[in-house]
Amino acid sequence: MDLNKYIFSENGKLQTVLRGRDVLANPVLNKGVAFNKTEREELGLKGLLPPAVLTIEQQVKRAYKQFCSQQDDLGKNVYLTSLQDRNEVLFYRVLSEHLEEMLPIIYTPVVGTAIQKYSHGYRRPHGVYLSIDEPDGIEDAFQNFGAKGENIDLIVATDGEAILGIGDWGVGGINISIGKLSVYTAAGINPRRVIPVILDVGTNQERLLNDPLYIGNKHSRVRGKRYDEFIDRYVQTVTKLYPKTLLHWEDFATGNARQILNTYRKKICTFNDDIQGTGAVSLAAVLAVVKASKVPLREHRVIVFGAGTAGVGIAEQVRDAMVRDGLLKDEANRKFWCVDRQGLLLDNMEGLRDFQKEFARPAAEVNNWKRYGDGIALDQVVRQIHPTILIGTSTVGGAFTEDIVKEMAEHVERPAILPLSNPTRLSEANPEDLIRWTDGKALIATGSPFGPVTYNNTTYVIGQSNNALIFPGLGLGTIVSQARLMTDSMFAAASEAVASMVNITESGASVLPKVEDLRVVSAAVAVRVVEAAIDEGVAEREPKDIIQAVQDAMWHPVYPQIEAVTKAKR
Ligand SMILES: NC(=O)c1ccc[n+]([C@@H]2O[C@H](COP(=O)([O-])OP(=O)(O)OC[C@H]3O[C@@H](n4cnc5c(N)ncnc54)[C@H](O)[C@@H]3O)[C@@H](O)[C@H]2O)c1
Ligand SMILES: O=C(O)C[C@H](O)C(=O)O
Ligand SMILES: [Mg+2]
Incomplete structure (x- = not known):
């Protein structure tokens, strides 16, 4: 892609000095058989395309059929990647119309x-x-x-x-x-x-x-x-x-x-998606769990299984939300039990990473706990503390076993279980099992997409707690406000925006908005992020009408008019 060869004119048209096959080879300019007669004439495309002119809607239909005819998921990925490299607008149009599937x-x-x-x-x-x-x-x-x-x-x-x-x-x-x-x-x-x-x-x-x-x-x-x-x-x-x-x-x-x-x-102006994006989407899920379980945030007991990049990133943001909910930081830290390869993280352990230390439990607290080897394993922690929230960021597929889940469900009304490891085969549990093992009581969100589960005549929609629900809106809000830095309150605002879009009252409802609603969710997140950036004093741009500013910044997959020019004006 060579942006020097074409530019946006002020009225939204694309102007280009390219002609003929160079136009067709450029995924930003290429419209394939959707180039109209005038464009074909002006851009030197005559004879380079079959004669019929199709609409983008017709192209989408054809592309979707071709997508469906691929043998397997990797074939579908290859197909969509080639489409992206060939005709960018069409790729995004097909994607936006089949988001859940694609x-x-x-x-x-x-x-x-x-x-x-x-x-x-x-x-x-x-x-x-x-x-x-x-x-x-x-x-x-x-x-x-x-x-x-x-x-x-x-x-x-x-x-x-x-x-x-x-x-x-x-x-x-x-x-x-x-x-x-x-x-x-x-x-x-x-x-x-x-x-x-x-x-x-x-x-x-x-x-x-x-x-x-x-x-x-x-x-x-x-x-x-x-x-x-x-x-x-x-x-x-x-x-x-x-x-x-x-x-x-x-x-x-x-x-x-x-x-x-x-x-x-x-x-x-920067962020780490696995630490902060994941923390923010998980906090959104936790805020919905608070509503559904009617247990105030500061009374939850959280196990994080896999205390690495994502796990501790989540603990930090949920902890900070507990502090906003009235706890002191130390009190809030004590609401977490982090379990990693060496078992429950304890403050006398050697080799703890700096960012794990504040969540390590006092060793004295576990003197009487059963140990089956050197460390205290997940099942033992569950037995001892009766967690209300169990988060998986361990990459250990199936780690949330029937025993562990049933033990958890025995002591809490609505056990919240978030197996967040990706891809699918690494998920700490399968939602279908979780619903069965907890007799439909579990509040679930997974990292990879899972279909709905029907159990005892109720259909449970499984929310996808994936940073994809957060980073686009965060990015959009950051761009619209031209924020100099990304502050913690921008992430908190993003979590609250996502959580506010969930209606948890229906039985079987998801704790997160649907991924198909990505555009709507991202716009709502962006608005809150702009507001937070302005409040924090990091916004270089403070639009009066934030909602409109976000709408104006959003790109739509429609073909721009393309003008042939002899020299790019700049
Ligand atoms: N859903 C999301 O949005 C999202 C976001 C980020 C990461 N993730 C997923 O979370 C997983 C972890 O990612 P990460 O970037 O934090 O990796 P990481 O390597 O930083 O963290 C994984 C942690 O799990 C620990 N672990 C490994 N085996 C274990 C075991 N048997 N018992 C206990 N702990 C064990 C590791 O020691 C490590 O500390 C990945 O599968 C990733 O796809 C999901
Ligand atoms: O990429 C994802 O699907 C989420 C997350 O960033 C991950 O690393 O798993
Ligand atoms: Mg990632």
């Missing part, structure tokens, strides 16, 4: 499979590939991408080390940056104003290093000073080239995720 294909869970097969399935590049072996090439790479400074609002970057729960996939990680950006656009972010990035620092996966077809850097992951310098070089370059851009970090391994966030969160 989101799991371009995003979680199927994006995970596409990432694993990236080098073998590779067809064409998409985004910006930065190599740690060429740190001097970062600026050139963005220059070659061709976007002008004021034209970029958002960059999603990953180093591919902790993709979903499937680990290190090196250069294939670019597909999570692309997938997240597709979700942003399905929600209303302009796809021409974003860049997906892979920071290729190597991989520690032997399978990739020994694969002759692997197309990433073929060496182990670079760590330490060189890694930090590379990240800093990236940040310095993008903030210089695109001074107003929001930097989104995705799927970094725990240590790097935290360190990067701590280094930059107070300096630039």
Whole structure:
């Protein structure tokens, strides 16, 4: 995509100096057989397209049929990716009209499979590939991408080390940056104003290093000073080239995720989706649980199983909400029990990570608890504390067993169970089992999408507690307010906005809005985020009519009129 070759004119038309096959080869300009007679004439397309002119609605029908005729989910992913690379507007139109069905294909869970097969399935590049072996090439790479400074609002970057729960996939990680950006656009972010990035620092996966077809850097992951310098070089370059851009970090391994966030969160407009986006969507689910269970937030007892990036990110935001609900920070910390590989985290354990420490329980408190090995396992913690909320961010599929769930359900009216690990096979439990084991009492939200469950004549809609419900609205609100920083209160506002869109009174209702309502949810989130940014004094732009400003900023998948010009005016 070369943005120097076409520009938006003030009245929303696209103008281009390209002609003929170059137009058809450009996914931003290409409308395929929807180019009308005049455009075909002016853009030099005569004879390059079959004669009939179809409407976008007809193209959507055809594309959907082609999508359905694919053999399997990966085939569907490949089909949609090719469509995205061929005709961007059509791709987003098809996606927006079939969001429930297609989101799991371009995003979680199927994006995970596409990432694993990236080098073998590779067809064409998409985004910006930065190599740690060429740190001097970062600026050139963005220059070659061709976007002008004021034209970029958002960059999603990953180093591919902790993709979903499937680990290190090196250069294939670019597909999570692309997938997240597709979700942003399905929600209303302009796809021409974003860049997906892979920071290729190597991989520690032997399978990739020994694969002759692997197309990433073929060496182990670079760590330490060189890694930090590379990240800093990236940040310095993008903030210089695109001074107003929001930097989104995705799927970094725990240590790097935290360190990067701590280094930059107070300096630039940035956030870590796995820590903060996940925390915010989970808090939204928890706020709905509070309503449904009628147990005040500060009285909940929360187990976090898997105290890594996402798990502790969730604990932090739910804890902060408890503080807003009247508890002191220390009191609120005591409402959490974090269980990791070594069992329940205790304050006398060696090797706790800095961010885990405030949630570690006093060792004295568990002196009389049964231990079956060195540590205190999840089932024992459940037995001892009678949790009201059980969150899974462990990547251990099936970890919430029948025994554990039944034990939990015995002591609380509405056990809230959130198996959040992705993709689907890593979910700590299956909603159908949870409903059966708890006789329909469980309040459930999962990380990957699950269909509704019918049990005893009630249909239970399973909410998807995935940061996808949060980051697009957060991004939109941040862009609309041109926030200098992303503050904690912007995330809290986002959670409250999502929670306010849930009607939990009906039996079987989901604790989160439906993913098909992504656009509506994101607009509502964006409005609250703009308000929070203004209240915090970080907004560079303070629109009078925030609702309208958000609407005006939202992109729609409709073909723009394209004008052939001889020279781009700028
Ligand atoms: N639903 C969402 O929006 C969302 C968001 C972020 C992450 N996630 C999912 O959460 C999972 C974790 O992601 P992360 O980025 O936090 O990874 P992470 O590696 O930072 O955290 C996982 C934690 O689980 C622990 N763990 C592993 N095996 C365990 C075991 N047997 N018992 C107890 N603890 C164990 C690890 O030691 C680690 O601390 C992934 O599957 C990811 O897809 C979901
Ligand atoms: O990507 C997702 O589906 C959510 C989350 O960011 C994850 O890493 O699992
Ligand atoms: Mg992630």
